Amino acid sequence: MRQGSARPEGARGTARPATTAPQTPDGTSRHFQRSAQVGLPTDLPYVDFGAGLFAFRPDEVHWKTEAIVAYADGRPFAWVDDEQSPAHIAYVAAHHPGPALLHHVDPRVGLREADFAALREFAAALPA
DSSP states (O other), X not given: OOTTTBOGGGGTOOSSOBOOOOOOTTOSTHHHHHHHHTTOOSOOOOOOOGGGTTOOOTTOOOTTHHHHHHHHTTSOEEEEESOOOXXXXXXXXXXXXXXXXXXXXXXXXXXXXXXXXHHHHHHHHSOO
C-alpha cells in the first residue's frame, strides 16, 4: 500500500485509491502494530505531529488537527477519531480546500459496520 495507490479492501474499505496514514501521538511503532491488527500493511506512512504534539491551543482545536490538515495538503481525507468537536470541524472547513470527513468513533466500542459504511459513502462521493 503506497501513497496515492492504496486499495484498502483488506481493511473493510473501498476499492478506490486512497492513502492510509495511521496517526499515533508519539510517532512510534504503535501504528505498525495497529495496522497489522486490522489487516493493513505495516509500512504505511504516518502523520508526524512534530512540535504540536500534545500542545495546548486556546482556540480549543485539538492538537492533532493542524498536522492532519497539513498532511492532507488539500487532498480529500477522512479522519476517524474519538476526540472531535465543532472547533475541529470549523478549523478543517477554514484551512482545508478539499473534501474532508471528520468521523467520531466511540472509544468504548471502536469501529462498527456503520462507521465503515460512512467511510465507504464518503469515498464513493469523491470525484474519480
